[in-house]
Amino acid sequence: xxxxxxxxxxxxxxxxxxxxxxxxxxxxxxxxxxxxxxxxxxxxxxxxxxxxxxxxxxxxxxxxxxxxxxxxxxxxxxxxxxxxxxxxxxxxxxxxxxxxxxxxxxxxxxxxxxxxxxxxxxxxxxxxxxxxxxxxxxxxxxxxxxxxxxxxxxxxxxxxxxxxxxxxxxxxxxxxxxxxxxxxxxxxxxxxxxxxxxxxxxxxxxxxxx
Numbered sequence: 001x002x003x004x005x006x007x008x009x010x011x012x013x014x015x016x017x018x019x020x021x022x023x024x025x026x027x028x029x030x031x032x033x034x035x036x037x038x039x040x041x042x043x044x045x046x047x048x049x050x051x052x053x054x055x056x057x058x059x060x061x062x063x064x065x066x067x068x069x070x071x072x073x074x075x076x077x078x079x080x081x082x083x084x085x086x087x088x089x090x091x092x093x094x095x096x097x098x099x100x101x102x103x104x105x106x107x108x109x110x111x112x113x114x115x116x117x118x119x120x121x122x123x124x125x126x127x128x129x130x131x132x133x134x135x136x137x138x139x140x141x142x143x144x145x146x147x148x149x150x151x152x153x154x155x156x157x158x159x160x161x162x163x164x165x166x167x168x169x170x171x172x173x174x175x176x177x178x179x180x181x182x183x184x185x186x187x188x189x190x191x192x193x194x195x196x197x198x199x200x201x202x203x204x205x206x207x208x209x210x
Contacts, residue, residue: 001084001155001169005111006031009136014107017136020059034080037063040151041105043185064143065150084155096142098189105138105181115165126209127165133203134176140184159198173199
């Protein structure tokens, strides 16, 4: 899973693309590392308790921290929190996955994975992946509110392009379809679970940085 990603677009443009309210989100574009705040698009139900209201709440784009604090029983978790959801049946995540108000979209323009060691110097290069069919794409994610407002990306099996770099998993990238975004944010888990599939390698581009 990525340890870095970029969102090279300002808040208002990103919100407009995904049909969300940006309000006063200060994002101007740049990279996101674990333990940093980044724009996240929700179904707008964070403050709503009880039965689902009539009609749709407007989508909201708000800053959240990348990395969910681990449960108290986990003592060897990374200091930046849990970055990804790999086990969709984990008791720690299943409530957030099954209840649509806890699902969110994480906008990005590219993400970084460490590639295989170079045959010449043995060093790993940064492999940056983007989508050729959507300059700004949405990664499926869930949010939690504990000590801090945070989120974690959903993981799935890597596609051929990432497996060629020695990776086993990748973020779940949603299609460039408003219907897919709406389904992830509002659909029942029985319909949504099948969205956790690799994005097509033919629709991705990669560039390496030393």
